[in-house]
Amino acid sequence: MREVLIASLAALLLIVGAVKYFGYDQVGIASWYGPGFDGKRTSNGEIYDMNAMTAAHKSLPFNTIVKVVDLDTGRSVMVRINDRGPFIPGRIIDLSHAAAEELGIIQKGTARVGLKVLRWP
Numbered sequence: 001m002r003e004v005l006i007a008s009l010a011a012l013l014l015i016v017g018a019v020k021y022f023g024y025d026q027v028g029i030a031s032w033y034g035p036g037f038d039g040k041r042t043s044n045g046e047i048y049d050m051n052a053m054t055a056a057h058k059s060l061p062f063n064t065i066v067k068v069v070d071l072d073t074g075r076s077v078m079v080r081i082n083d084r085g086p087f088i089p090g091r092i093i094d095l096s097h098a099a100a101e102e103l104g105i106i107q108k109g110t111a112r113v114g115l116k117v118l119r120w121p
Contacts, residue, residue, distance in 0.1 A: 024114030028092035032100030056083035063121035
């Protein structure tokens with residue numbers, strides 16, 4: 001009986017944990033980039049503006065609009081993909097300084113996030 005109770009509790013915890021990630025197109029670590037890149041060209045040819053609501057993603061098409069949700073705080077931000085990256089294993093998106101500031105991750109540097117595509121180009 002005890003084993004059944006423990007197994008049931010473990011299954012319930014897995015389900016509750018999975019619900020947190022349900023509905024996202026991608027879940028992983030976000031980071032941000034700013035001053036050192038400001039004014040330089042992005043992968044799509046634009047000039048990077050660290051004060052714009054933009055981000056770098058490895059594979060989403062340029063000009064895709066993505067909602068980024070901090071899974072620990074629930075804060076969210078909408079960004080437009082205009083660059084490629086991040087190139088550090090385990091990271092799924094690099095946010096502009098402005099987007100990271102709105103999300104509240106400047107001091108931490110990274111955050112566990114969920115990505116939801118809102119509009120394809």
